[in-house]
Amino acid sequence: MAWAPLLLTLLTYCSGVSSQPVVTQEPSMSVTPGGAVTLSCSLSTGAITTSNYPAWYQQKPGSAPRLLIYNTNNRPSGIPARFSGSISGNNAALTITGVQAEDEADYYCAVYSFHRLEIPLAWVQPFSASPGSVPPVFPAVSLGGESEKSHNDVTPLP
Template identity: 65%
Template sequence: FPYQHLSLLLILGADSQTVVTQKPSLSVSPGGTVTLICGLSSGSVSTSNYPGWYQQTQGRASRTIIYSTSSRPSGVPNRFPGSISGNKAALIITGAQPEDEADYYCSLYMGSYTDTVI
């Protein structure tokens, strides 16, 4: 079953040349592992960008699955670890389940709360 994570862009503030880059789709077999990557068109992602990851399942409200690089809200299983890999943010889905099929979005803080890219 496919995992799709879309590359959307929300820019508020002055940094209008910053673009978040993500692959348009990935697939994984049940029980498998897949890594989703979130980068910047220029520059590196670091913990100072407080990477966040969001899961949007069809017909349901989106939910935060990672905030501040690797923290998980209550109720999110630990098979969704977040990290920095090289110069990008990463979300790893381990032991993939059919219910994990969703759109996945990342967000990066770019210096002020009015300048965040998704």
């Protein structure tokens, strides 16, 4: 069975006011199934640390988001070991090793920070399954402020 490479195309959508933290992504990259890919998210207000409790979610079309990683590098029961979380430099990172075709999905990075009276906010960052598609419905937690989103794509090459 022939494997089609996967293309990770990153598009950024920002909303809210400029004083709010913004989550951003690195430029596009491609990965062949069986290879490895690292997705990362950064926060404009500073380094992401374990105190930001980074989490990663996967969402496939028609399904609810599935928690892959919580508290930086913890996997819930049933999540394959090929998914791993870390802090890389100032960013939160999700690494998928031995990429499989079934890994085509939307991926979300959620990081917690503080803004205004130390009220925690969460920003959710989607990686969408098709270029130009509407980001999947997954509400960001927002207590006392707006959320910031970036939109990224993971699609198979023709």
